Amino acid sequence: MKALIQKLVESIGPSGYESTVRDLIKSEIGSSANNFEVDALGNLIVRIGEKSAEGLRVMLAAHMDEIGVIATHIDDNGFIRFTTVGGVSPRTCYGGRVVFVNGARGVIGGDRPDSPTAMHTIEQLFIDVGATSRENCPVKVGDFAAFDRPFLDLGDRLVAKSMDDRIAVAVLVETIRQLKGKQIPHELVFVFSTQEEVGLRGATTAAFGVDPDLGLSVDVTGVGDTPKSATMEVSLGKGPTVKVRDGRMLADPRIVRWMADTAEKAGLPYQMEVLEAGSTDAAAIQLARAGVPAGCMSIPCRYIHSPSEMVDYNDVQNGVRLLVELLSKPIELK
Amino acid sequence: MSVKTKTPQAPVLDADSINLLERLSNAVAVSGDEGEVRAIVLEQVKPMADEVKVDALGNVLVTRKAKADGAPRVMLAAHMDEIGFMLVDEEEGGLYRFATVGGIDVRQLVGKPVWVGKQHTPGIIGARPIHLTTREERGRSIPLDQLRIDLGPGGKAKVGDRAAFATSFRQIGPSLVGKALDDRLGMATLIELLKHAPENVDLHLAFTVQEEVGLRGARVAGYTFNPDVAIAVDSTPAADLPMWDGSENGKYNCRLGAGPAVYVADGATLSDPRLIRLLAQTGDELGIPYQFRQPGGGGTDAGAIHKTRAGVPSISVSVPGRYAHSAVLISRMEDWQNTVNLLYHSLTRLNRDLLAQPR
Numbered sequence: 001m002k003a004l005i006q007k008l009v010e011s012i013g014p015s016g017y018e019s020t021v022r023d024l025i026k027s028e029i030g031s032s033a034n035n036f037e038v039d040a041l042g043n044l045i046v047r048i049g050e051k052s053a054e055g056l057r058v059m060l061a062a063h064m065d066e067i068g069v070i071a072t073h074i075d076d077n078g079f080i081r082f083t084t085v086g087g088v089s090p091r092t093c094y095g096g097r098v099v100f101v102n103g104a105r106g107v108i109g110g111d112r113p114d115s116p117t118a119m120h121t122i123e124q125l126f127i128d129v130g131a132t133s134r135e136n137c138p139v140k141v142g143d144f145a146a147f148d149r150p151f152l153d154l155g156d157r158l159v160a161k162s163m164d165d166r167i168a169v170a171v172l173v174e175t176i177r178q179l180k181g182k183q184i185p186h187e188l189v190f191v192f193s194t195q196e197e198v199g200l201r202g203a204t205t206a207a208f209g210v211d212p213d214l215g216l217s218v219d220v221t222g223v224g225d226t227p228k229s230a231t232m233e234v235s236l237g238k239g240p241t242v243k244v245r246d247g248r249m250l251a252d253p254r255i256v257r258w259m260a261d262t263a264e265k266a267g268l269p270y271q272m273e274v275l276e277a278g279s280t281d282a283a284a285i286q287l288a289r290a291g292v293p294a295g296c297m298s299i300p301c302r303y304i305h306s307p308s309e310m311v312d313y314n315d316v317q318n319g320v321r322l323l324v325e326l327l328s329k330p331i332e333l334k
Numbered sequence: 335m336s337v338k339t340k341t342p343q344a345p346v347l348d349a350d351s352i353n354l355l356e357r358l359s360n361a362v363a364v365s366g367d368e369g370e371v372r373a374i375v376l377e378q379v380k381p382m383a384d385e386v387k388v389d390a391l392g393n394v395l396v397t398r399k400a401k402a403d404g405a406p407r408v409m410l411a412a413h414m415d416e417i418g419f420m421l422v423d424e425e426e427g428g429l430y431r432f433a434t435v436g437g438i439d440v441r442q443l444v445g446k447p448v449w450v451g452k453q454h455t456p457g458i459i460g461a462r463p464i465h466l467t468t469r470e471e472r473g474r475s476i477p478l479d480q481l482r483i484d485l486g487p488g489g490k491a492k493v494g495d496r497a498a499f500a501t502s503f504r505q506i507g508p509s510l511v512g513k514a515l516d517d518r519l520g521m522a523t524l525i526e527l528l529k530h531a532p533e534n535v536d537l538h539l540a541f542t543v544q545e546e547v548g549l550r551g552a553r554v555a556g557y558t559f560n561p562d563v564a565i566a567v568d569s570t571p572a573a574d575l576p577m578w579d580g581s582e583n584g585k586y587n588c589r590l591g592a593g594p595a596v597y598v599a600d601g602a603t604l605s606d607p608r609l610i611r612l613l614a615q616t617g618d619e620l621g622i623p624y625q626f627r628q629p630g631g632g633g634t635d636a637g638a639i640h641k642t643r644a645g646v647p648s649i650s651v652s653v654p655g656r657y658a659h660s661a662v663l664i665s666r667m668e669d670w671q672n673t674v675n676l677l678y679h680s681l682t683r684l685n686r687d688l689l690a691q692p693r
Contacts, residue, residue: 072628123585
């Protein structure tokens with residue numbers, strides 16, 4: 001799976017501009033599915049199987065988009081001021097590199113700080129693409145960019161920008177591959193969603209269109225296993241998580257039990273996740289139409305929303321195994 | 335094979351257009367109480383529309399069919415409501431405590447005349463004058479709970495009445511000056527486009543309520559129309575004044591006189607890239623001035639519409655205006671005309687091929 005992960009994380013898809021990632025996902029799924037659809041907001045919807053008498057229509061969601069920046073002003077000397085797309089902290093910007101959707105690359109510099117310890121605000125940062133004037137700057141107001149950082153393979157630990165949420169995209173693509181040829185009682189609707197980082201927008205409309213009986217998102221979650229980290233009962237390498245709650249969702253308790261029981265029976269490691277802030281596509285699915293039982297499986301991740309997000313490869317593989325177990329049998333919510 | 339017909343002409347704004355804008359600007363329609371403006375809209379659109387209805391929240395929904403079947407269904411939205419005030423408590427002597435409705439900078443309120451209620455009863459937002467305040471007091475802005483609307487003894491108003499800034503519309507040289515041009519300019523634009531409706535699209539016009547308090551009307555209007563494409567037509571601030579220290583102004587949002595402001599991203603919507611291309615190419619090829627609004631916060635009706643049902647490709651286009659959300663807004667006639675031009679010609683070029691391209 002590492003090759004797939006590398007391709008996914010080295011593609012760029014800031015919110016609203018996910019088409020490169022979408023094309024890559026399509027080609028990676030290839031003949032493992034044959035029902036592809038792209039909806040009005042750019043979500044890629046892949047359907048597998050038919051709903052049998054004992055089956056459900058299950059929506060699975062992983063978002064294609066990543067955080068990034070948008071050019072707001074090109075100054076007289078060709079420096080680009082920018083605003084953020086999604087949760088970008090100025091702490092992770094200075095000295096970083098970005099790549100624009102149009103291919104232009106640049107580095108992030110900043111105004112001279114007021115004091116040696118002061119942190120730049122986003123307004124005090126700029127992108128230097130090597131231009132010397134507004135006229136020769138290859139970027140115009142409104143152009144989108146993503147952070148630029150190569151994939152790093154540390155063995156069990158994998159590092160990249162946009163592990164949030166390409167690692168979950170990889171998990172779903174691999175799940176589709178492994179489900180090929182299996183008898184599945186469900187209609188499985190894999191949604192590779194757009195605009196999650198700006199407010200779960202793609203999943204909101206996709207869930208309306210799909211109208212599922214059950215919804216499950218796959219995303220990353222924070223951890224409490226680094227020095228002086230916030231207290232959180234999730235660690236890298238101890239398995240994918242079963243989300244109980246996050247900032248915008250209380251997972252359906254029946255889904256929490258179904259996920260945990262399935263992992264126990266299959267002998268797969270898992271962790272219970274209580275996330276205090278942030279949310280996932282499942283929060284949007286849960287509130288679609290007349291309501292949908294929803295839950296989430298997360299891959300634990302360090303340094304989320306930095307250009308170096310770290311996950312554990314075993315968690316990723318166990319995430320695939322758990323999803324295959326969950327989806328290949330009839331689901332009884334109780 | 336297509337038959338070459340005469341080049342479509344965008345509506346030319348004339349004295350009638352300005353008169354209508356003046357009536358719309360002078361009418362009072364604070365969020366939730368849009369009846370006065372709605373009456374003008376209904377009177378204007380009824381002779382030209384195939385269908386007109388007022389929905390449960392008070393939106394005016396207008397349909398004008400294309401000449402051919404299977405045409406793209408395009409929703410244009412402009413909001414009827416404006417920012418203002420609501421009386422919340424009556425005190426003695428015709429003084430009323432009030433709340434703000436929508437985004438209002440309380441620092442701007444002292445000394446402003448207002449119109450209260452359906453009768454436009456004149457009132458004044460007052461405060462203690464300079465003679466009786468200390469230097470320290472004058473260094474602070476006066477909080478809302480210390481301000482009152484003064485209607486005078488026997489002033490006819492009741493708790494719950496709305497009030498708006500008492501600013502009469504004027505045309506001054508190249509400028510349009512008035513209150514609530516956010517978004518009466520958008521409404522007037524929609525009416526012009528209905529008068530000269532492009533024949534290749536089904537036009538679904540939504541004159542929406544409660545935009546200023548959270549895009550509430552547009553949300554249900556979008557659900558009803560369920561369109562193929564949506565364009566919100568609004569007004570956006572031009573913060574294009576020179577910097578006091580002579581440095582380059584890098585946060586102007588948009589500029590007066592530089593044409594309609596096309597949205598790439600705001601706080602509520604990431605515009606559909608296909609629609610950005612359509613508008614930019616239309617402007618470039620026909621020489622219609624336009625500008626990209628600086629990406630940032632804020633939101634228009636598109637923020638609600640694009641998330642309705644299974645999703646709607648959406649974008650916003652605004653007429654630039656200085657001093658937005660104050661007692662007076664200044665826009666340029668040429669920007670308004672160019673907004674009409676850009677929208678009209680973009681609509682005539684809109685077809686299903688555009689939507690068949692992946693986003």
